[in-house]
Amino acid sequence: MLTSRPRGTEDILPEEVGRWYLLEATARQVSRLYGYREIRTPVFEHTELFNRGVGDTTDIVEKEMYTFTDRGGRSLTLRPEGTAPVVRAFLEHHLEAGGLPVKLFYLGPMFRYGRPQAGRLRQFHQFGVEAFGSRDPALDAEVIALAMDFYNRLALKDLELHLNSVGCPACRPRHREKLQDYLRPHLADLCPTCQGRFERNPLRIFDCKSPVCQEIVAGAPTIAASLCPDCGQHFERVQEYLQELEIDFILDEHLVRGLDYYTNTAFEIMVKGIGAQSSIGGGGRYDGLVAALGGKPVPGIGFGLGLERVLLALESQGRELMPGGGVDVLVVTAGAGVERVAVRLLASLRAAGLKADKDYLGRSLKAQMKYANRYPAKLVVILGEEELARGQVLVRRLDSGDQEEIPLDAAAAYCRQEKERGF
Numbered sequence: 001m002l003t004s005r006p007r008g009t010e011d012i013l014p015e016e017v018g019r020w021y022l023l024e025a026t027a028r029q030v031s032r033l034y035g036y037r038e039i040r041t042p043v044f045e046h047t048e049l050f051n052r053g054v055g056d057t058t059d060i061v062e063k064e065m066y067t068f069t070d071r072g073g074r075s076l077t078l079r080p081e082g083t084a085p086v087v088r089a090f091l092e093h094h095l096e097a098g099g100l101p102v103k104l105f106y107l108g109p110m111f112r113y114g115r116p117q118a119g120r121l122r123q124f125h126q127f128g129v130e131a132f133g134s135r136d137p138a139l140d141a142e143v144i145a146l147a148m149d150f151y152n153r154l155a156l157k158d159l160e161l162h163l164n165s166v167g168c169p170a171c172r173p174r175h176r177e178k179l180q181d182y183l184r185p186h187l188a189d190l191c192p193t194c195q196g197r198f199e200r201n202p203l204r205i206f207d208c209k210s211p212v213c214q215e216i217v218a219g220a221p222t223i224a225a226s227l228c229p230d231c232g233q234h235f236e237r238v239q240e241y242l243q244e245l246e247i248d249f250i251l252d253e254h255l256v257r258g259l260d261y262y263t264n265t266a267f268e269i270m271v272k273g274i275g276a277q278s279s280i281g282g283g284g285r286y287d288g289l290v291a292a293l294g295g296k297p298v299p300g301i302g303f304g305l306g307l308e309r310v311l312l313a314l315e316s317q318g319r320e321l322m323p324g325g326g327v328d329v330l331v332v333t334a335g336a337g338v339e340r341v342a343v344r345l346l347a348s349l350r351a352a353g354l355k356a357d358k359d360y361l362g363r364s365l366k367a368q369m370k371y372a373n374r375y376p377a378k379l380v381v382i383l384g385e386e387e388l389a390r391g392q393v394l395v396r397r398l399d400s401g402d403q404e405e406i407p408l409d410a411a412a413a414y415c416r417q418e419k420e421r422g423f
Ligand SMILES: [Zn+2]
Pocket: 167, 168, 169, 170, 171, 172, 227, 228, 229, 230, 231, 232
């Protein structure tokens, strides 16, 4: 028990952390290029926030939340997603006062009590963006472009962007009626869950995994046919902007988001090679969410993606993500009385911006050289008594074995130069 981690969690070991640095750096870089600034919210929030902000008829809220009562008797929940906390912070700090739109991104762990499987953990990590304050379809296209840019910079291939519009509170009731009229004759054939959804939220029947339900909804009337002129125009302009950006998309009439505050644009990015559930991110517009959480009606759009899923997809495509580890220089001591010089040289190497280390186990010269190869180091600086007496050190390249005598006080600058030349 004490030496095993909880089910559905992962340790990110030092050998693997380099891949995470790359993902996180890419996320931050892309976000900044598009004018999104980072926001960090707590990992737990009042449970009520998710009941309202995610929707209490969703699987997340019904079955997957880590909810607990704290010592003060409050019901708190580990965040299962990032949007509701960001909206809460947007309202709490009156971020709109700084001028709209407000464009934010987040990066961090989320928690859902699901059945653990490849790329789906109970503690997983998400990257997401949210933009508040504009209904401009160019902003929808920007958010989609940002997501695609993130994948492209990681050289992820075989992506499919699925796109739909889910309309607005004005046009959705019409579609709902048509959908119910269509489904009514099949009601007895739907799975029990979907029979329950029929009245409450028939759109969610599109999400059902049951082959029978899927077959039934395959012929159902689409939202596209029921969009009001305003929503139809918005959707067309999103598509035009995507074409302008040369981003390919597939119109997917069955892509729905079953909650009332989702409006207009809905999108999902699929990738081949990571099994049946091949979505690696998605998002859309939620013009009703800020008001649903107690604010003024401020429109919003965003996306979220699971980083473990992205890693899995990259691995399945054979993409090698930097191995990490290693140092630029290992300081090696040969002979007695050079330890103090070694400590000082190490400090000056690090001050020069070099990754540097030394032996701390009193290894022999031969064992230190082995250590340097295993680390691996690009260069070793060998401190020998005889050379030091002349104020010199030996700098050796590990790849070629070439070495050179350099004055001790020029060693850090020399190593730095070698690094800048790419060793
Ligand atoms: Zn509409």
